[in-house]
Structures are given as structure tokens and as C-alpha cells.
Amino acid sequence: MAENKYDASDIQVLEGLEAVRKRPGMYIGTTDVKGLHHLVWEIVDNAIDEALAGFCKHIEITIHKDNSITVVDDGRGIPVAVHPKTGISTVETVYTVLHAGGKFGGGGYKVSGGLHGVGASVVNALSSWVEVTVKREGKIYECKFENGGKTTQKLHEIGVCDTDTTGTTVTFKPDPDIFDTDIYDYDTLKVRTRELAFLNKDLRLTLTDERGEEQKQDSFLYEGGISEYVKYLNKGKTPIHDEIIHLDGEEAGVFLEVAMQYNTGYTDSIFSFVNNINTHDGGTHEEGVRRALTRIINNYARKNNILKEKDEALTGEDVKEGLTMIVSCKHPNPQFEGQTKGRLGNSEVRKIADNVFADGFERFLMENPEEARVIIDKTMTAARARVAAKRARELTRRKSDLDPINFGGKLVDCKEKDPSVCEIFLVEGDSAGGSAIKGRDSMTQAILPLKGKILNVEKARLDKALSNEEIRTIITAFGTGIGDEFDLSKLRYDKIIMMTDADVDGSHIRVLLLTLFYRFFRPIVEAGHVYAAQPPLFCIKHGKTIKYVLNEEERDEYLASLNPNTKYDIARMKGLGEMDAEELNETTMDINKRILRKITVDDLATADAAFAKLMGEDVGPRRQFIEENAVYAENLDF
Numbered sequence: 001m002a003e004n005k006y007d008a009s010d011i012q013v014l015e016g017l018e019a020v021r022k023r024p025g026m027y028i029g030t031t032d033v034k035g036l037h038h039l040v041w042e043i044v045d046n047a048i049d050e051a052l053a054g055f056c057k058h059i060e061i062t063i064h065k066d067n068s069i070t071v072v073d074d075g076r077g078i079p080v081a082v083h084p085k086t087g088i089s090t091v092e093t094v095y096t097v098l099h100a101g102g103k104f105g106g107g108g109y110k111v112s113g114g115l116h117g118v119g120a121s122v123v124n125a126l127s128s129w130v131e132v133t134v135k136r137e138g139k140i141y142e143c144k145f146e147n148g149g150k151t152t153q154k155l156h157e158i159g160v161c162d163t164d165t166t167g168t169t170v171t172f173k174p175d176p177d178i179f180d181t182d183i184y185d186y187d188t189l190k191v192r193t194r195e196l197a198f199l200n201k202d203l204r205l206t207l208t209d210e211r212g213e214e215q216k217q218d219s220f221l222y223e224g225g226i227s228e229y230v231k232y233l234n235k236g237k238t239p240i241h242d243e244i245i246h247l248d249g250e251e252a253g254v255f256l257e258v259a260m261q262y263n264t265g266y267t268d269s270i271f272s273f274v275n276n277i278n279t280h281d282g283g284t285h286e287e288g289v290r291r292a293l294t295r296i297i298n299n300y301a302r303k304n305n306i307l308k309e310k311d312e313a314l315t316g317e318d319v320k321e322g323l324t325m326i327v328s329c330k331h332p333n334p335q336f337e338g339q340t341k342g343r344l345g346n347s348e349v350r351k352i353a354d355n356v357f358a359d360g361f362e363r364f365l366m367e368n369p370e371e372a373r374v375i376i377d378k379t380m381t382a383a384r385a386r387v388a389a390k391r392a393r394e395l396t397r398r399k400s401d402l403d404p405i406n407f408g409g410k411l412v413d414c415k416e417k418d419p420s421v422c423e424i425f426l427v428e429g430d431s432a433g434g435s436a437i438k439g440r441d442s443m444t445q446a447i448l449p450l451k452g453k454i455l456n457v458e459k460a461r462l463d464k465a466l467s468n469e470e471i472r473t474i475i476t477a478f479g480t481g482i483g484d485e486f487d488l489s490k491l492r493y494d495k496i497i498m499m500t501d502a503d504v505d506g507s508h509i510r511v512l513l514l515t516l517f518y519r520f521f522r523p524i525v526e527a528g529h530v531y532a533a534q535p536p537l538f539c540i541k542h543g544k545t546i547k548y549v550l551n552e553e554e555r556d557e558y559l560a561s562l563n564p565n566t567k568y569d570i571a572r573m574k575g576l577g578e579m580d581a582e583e584l585n586e587t588t589m590d591i592n593k594r595i596l597r598k599i600t601v602d603d604l605a606t607a608d609a610a611f612a613k614l615m616g617e618d619v620g621p622r623r624q625f626i627e628e629n630a631v632y633a634e635n636l637d638f
């Protein structure tokens with residue numbers, strides 16, 4: 001039987017863990033589903049560290065039916081010997097002493113770690129129970145904790161195994177007294193699991209969900225690491241050179257790895273990471289790489305006389321057009337800055353990243369003159385377009401200054417000026433636009449009828465997009481500006497509502513609009529301002545009652561709910577254009593009756609890939625995207 005005696009040092013340990021329970025937010029940010037997921041990543045991080053040290057090849061994460069989590073790795077196993085400082089086993093030390101983690105291991109290049117990097121003891125403090133099993137040197141050991149980290153079974157031997165079988169298994173159940181939810185989101189965990197596989201090449205990560213009737217499982221292993229990440233992000237886009245440029249290097253203990261590929265598109269997808277953590281707001285590693293990219297391209301273009309003496313230098317904007325890039329930095333002591341800690345602050349990294357990138361990229365250009373030429377040409381065209389776009393943008397600005405309310409007679413604005421109560425309907429077709437204008441609440445509802453199809457901005461560069469009148473009107477109507485001038489606080493409407501028919505054409509227009517939002521107005525989508533109106537498909541009349549329903553399913557449900565003797569009349573609704581003002585108001589616009597679907601973009605990287613895929617000629621995938629990204633929300637106005 002394991003020994004269970006408390007002494008003074010145990011009490012100190014418990015006080016440490018108690019502090020975590022008192023203020024979980026300090027350690028894991030939040031106690032919602034994000035915090036719940038955070039626990040998983042804290043344990044996985046320890047396994048990733050073991051992989052980075054070169055000892056672990058496979059990490060398995062399992063969500064069990066009782067909402068406990070198991071993480072298994074095949075690394076060396078957490079050391080079992082008595083720790084000289086604590087007098088208890090190292091395993092127990094790691095799980096009970098706050099801020100233990102790698103400090104107890106000695107040596108070792110610890111680089112992974114969550115936002116707060118506080119490790120296993122925090123997970124233990126916030127769990128109802130934890131079990132740790134270690135296989136090491138032919139023996140199997142186990143220890144158990146309950147009730148926020150109280151040791152119930154000290155580390156003891158429970159069996160034997162092959163000497164070459166090693167690893168750590170941790171199972172924990174988050175404490176329901178701490179967390180608001182115990183429901184993990186499989187897709188969120190999956191996105192991060194895949195990302196970790198991209199960022200740690202040759203490491204297999206397997207995610208299993210045992211909760212449903214049927215077990216779900218996804219397993220990821222990428223031999224090419226971040227090169228395969230670039231390939232994944234460029235799916236559906238057309239690369240302008242075959243080979244993905246991949247370079248890495250180390251300086252002063254800082255390791256930098258970059259993969260990149262240009263495509264025929266006009267927007268960039270640059271994602272950077274430090275110790276596997278996404279640095280949303282960039283930082284010194286990204287700055288160093290961008291600076292070197294601009295310099296090396298300019299040098300190469302000048303040296304080869306592609307960029308003539310009289311020509312202006314290419315800018316950072318020019319060289320990132322159509323660029324998909326992953327920057328991954330491993331740093332022994334990263335300083336994360338900013339409100340969301342999404343920016344690397346270490347100033348020495350700028351120069352290191354610059355050097356490493358410049359070396360590798362310059363070599364690539366030298367050794368691949370054909371690719372170099374294609375890339376330089378692309379950036380030169382971007383520079384020309386930048387100049388043209390500047391002119392076009394000035395045009396948009398001037399026009400709005402002159403005529404701020406009624407843009408070329410198209411936008412029918414609302415009277416109210418407080419954006420928090422205003423809405424704009426982007427309406428498919430002039431005829432539906434006409435009914436919408438008559439049927440609207442003119443205080444708060446603005447109408448912008450759209451003629452025909454919106455220009456596909458995925459396929460057009462900024463200057464061309466800006467020369468399109470429809471798009472210019474939308475930009476001016478929103479009031480936020482675009483590009484460098486974008487300012488969300490200037491948005492003139494709280495809701496932007498796409499009102500299109502429930503048919504394939506309507507769905508096509510919605511995707512084109514979404515693409516426009518995604519490319520030019522991403523923060524508007526992120527802030528939850530974009531909606532799709534849902535015009536009904538059927539109208540059921542019985543007696544004096546008129547009921548509109550959205551689809552066949554709702555129709556059948558409603559009919560089944562009627563008294564079997566009701567003599568009823570059912571009509572398939574006409575397109576938006578055929579509804580009169582009253583019908584349109586009644587079914588689609590009245591804030592008390594309508595149903596809106598909110599458009600969300602949860603995972604930018606995945607959405608970006610999806611957007612590119614959508615731009616093919618197939619309508620099928622486009623529709624599917626709309627369905628997947630439009631979270632059904634009933635009567636959002638209540």
C-alpha cells in the first residue's frame with residue numbers, strides 16, 4: 001500500500017495548488033471551453049517537449065465518455081527517482097509543485113508550452129482526479145491524485161514491461177466546480193492537433209473521441225512539417241512555382257524555420273509561431289523575416305537589372321502578394337507581448353530571423369533562377385497595381401466626400417445615424433431591392449440593391465476590385481475604409497444582412513459577398529456583424545392563419561402539427577424579386593419575425609483554404625461552405 005503521510009512540505013504544496021483553484025483565470029485564462037481545452041494542451045505540451053528532445057514519436061489524445069482525457073506518449077517517461085529538493089518522486093513533484101515543469105529535469109531544451117506555460121501541476125490543481133502512469137527501465141509505476149491535486153497514492157510500482165517500452169500516460173478529469181462546461185469541441189481540438197503535427201515534423205498525433213455512438217479518430221503525421229502546412233493552405237490556389245521554399249537555421253540558441261510558396265492570388269496568408277504557439281500579432285521573428293524578404297528581393301531584382309535604376313524599390317506589400325508562408329521560431333525564453341500575448345517581443349530575434357532567412361532565401365534565388373524570375377515578376381506586377389490602386393482609392397474617397405449619403409443613387413440609407421441600431425440589406429437584384437425599399441423600416445434599415453453578380457475579389461487585384469462600382473459602393477456605404485485605412489469603429493451598421501434567394505444563384509452571390517468581406521473586411525466578419533437573411537420556401541394558409549416555413553422539413557413538421565381535419569393551402573414561395581413589399585417585410589425583414597443566420601469565421605487558416613477552394617467553378621463545395629460557416633441562430637433579434 002502506498003504511504004500517505006503529510007508533512008510540512010506537503011502543506012506548502014497544497015497551498016500552492018489551492019492558489020491555482022482560487023484564481024484559475026490567472027493560470028489558464030478562462031474557465032469556459034477554452035480553459036477546458038487549455039488543460040489538454042498543458043499535458044500535451046510536456047509530451048511535445050519530449051518529442052522536441054528527440055525521444056517521442058507518437059502522442060495520443062483521447063476524450064472519454066465521462067469527459068476525462070488521456071494523453072499518452074512514447075517518450076522516456078517522467079523520471080521516477082526521489083527528487084533531491086522535495087524528497088518525493090520526481091513524477092509527484094512535477095504534478096504537485098507549482099512551476100515545477102522542466103526546471104526539475106535539468107538540461108533539456110524546453111521550448112513548447114501554452115500561453116501561460118505553467119504545466120502539469122495546474123492541471124492537477126484544477127482536476128477532480130489525475131492518474132499518471134510511467135513506463136521506464138522495464139517497470140511500470142503509477143501515482144494518483146484527487147480533489148484538486150491531493151496525493152491519494154504516492155508513486156509505486158504496479159508491474160513490469162519490456163525495457164525498450166517507455167512513456168508517460170496521464171488521465172485527468174477537469175473539476176466541474178471550476179469549469180463552466182465539460183464539453184470539449186472535437187473540431188477545435190482537431191485543428192490544433194493537426195497544427196501541432198505540421199509544426200513538429202515526423203511526430204504522429206492521434207486524436208480520439210469516444211463520446212458519441214461511433215468513435216471518431218484523426219491521426220496526423222507530416223514528414224515535410226511546415227512545408228506541408230504551406231501545401232495545405234495553398235490547396236485550391238495555383239502556385240506560381242512548384243517547389244515549396246523551405247529554410248532553417250540557428251543562431252544564439254534561437255531556431256528559425258520558414259516554408260513559403262507564392263500563388264497566383266493577390267492576398268497573403270502569413271502565419272507565425274513561437275514554440276508552437278501562434279503569434280497572431282507577429283513580432284520580432286516575423287518582422288526580421290519580412291524585412292529580409294523585401295531586401296533580398298530588391299537586391300536580386302536590381303542585380304539582375306529586372307528592377308531598373310530609375311524604378312522605385314519594391315515595398316513589403318508588393319513582396320507578400322499571393323504569398324503563403326509559415327514562420328516557426330523556437331526560443332528558449334520567449335517574451336510574449338500585447339493584450340492577447342500574441343506578439344513576440346524579444347528584440348534580438350529580429351536580427352537573427354533576418355540573418356537566417358536572408359541566407360536561405362538568397363541561396364534559393366541563386367540556385368533556382370527560373371523560380372526567382374517568376375517571383376520577381378509577380379512582385380513587380382504587384383508594385384504596378386499598388387500605384388494604380390492608390391489612384392482608384394483616391395477616387396472612392398473623393399466620391400464619398402462629395403456624396404456621403406446617396407452613393408450614385410443606389411444606396412437607400414436609413415434615417416437613424418447611431419450605427420448600433422442600423423442595418424444594411426445587400427439585396428440580390430433590382431426588383432427585390434425595390435420591394436425591400438418599400439417594405440423596410442426606414443428609420444433603421446438601409447437597402448443596397450446589387451445588380452447581377454459581384455466581382456470575385458479572389459481573382460481580381462485591389463485596383464480592379466476598386467474599379468468595380470458595386471464594390472466601391474459597398475466600401476463607401478460601410479464607412480470603414482479598406483486596407484491600411486480600415487477602421488472597424490467607423491462601421492455605419494451593426495448588421496450587414498445578405499438578402500439573396502434560397503437557390504444556387506443566391507448562394508453563389510452570398511459566397512462572392514463573403515469573399516469580399518473576408519478579403520477586405522475580415523474584422524467585420526470576426527466581430528459578428530455579417531448575417532444571411534433566410535427567405536422562406538413555403539407559405540401555408542389555413543383559415544386566417546398564414547405560416548411561412550424555411551424548408552421542406554419545417555413544412556412537414558408544421559403540417560403534422562395541424563389538426564388532421566384542417567383544409568389547408570400550400571404554396572411554394574416565389575423568389576425575392578416576386579414578393580411584394582409587405583410579403584418581404586413579413587417574411588424576411590421584420591426584426592420580430594425574420595430569421596437570420598450569423599456568419600462566423602472561427603479558424604482563419606482553415607477558412608482561408610476553404611475560401612480558395614470555393615473559388616473553383618463547382619457550386620457544390622461553395623454551398624457546403626456556406627452551410628458550415630453559417631451558424632443557425634433563431635430569431636437573433638430577441
Ligand code: 1YM
Pocket residue numbers: 043044046047050071072073075076077078079090091094100101102103104105106107108168169170
Ligand atoms: C502525457 C504527458 O509528461 N511526458 C514526459 C514528461 C517528461 C519527460 C518525458 C522527461 C523529461 C526529462 C527527462 C528532462 C518530464 N520530465 C520532467 C522532469 N507526457 C509527459 N516525458 N526525462 C523525462 O526534461 O530532462 C518534467 S516533464 F522535470 F521530471 F524532468
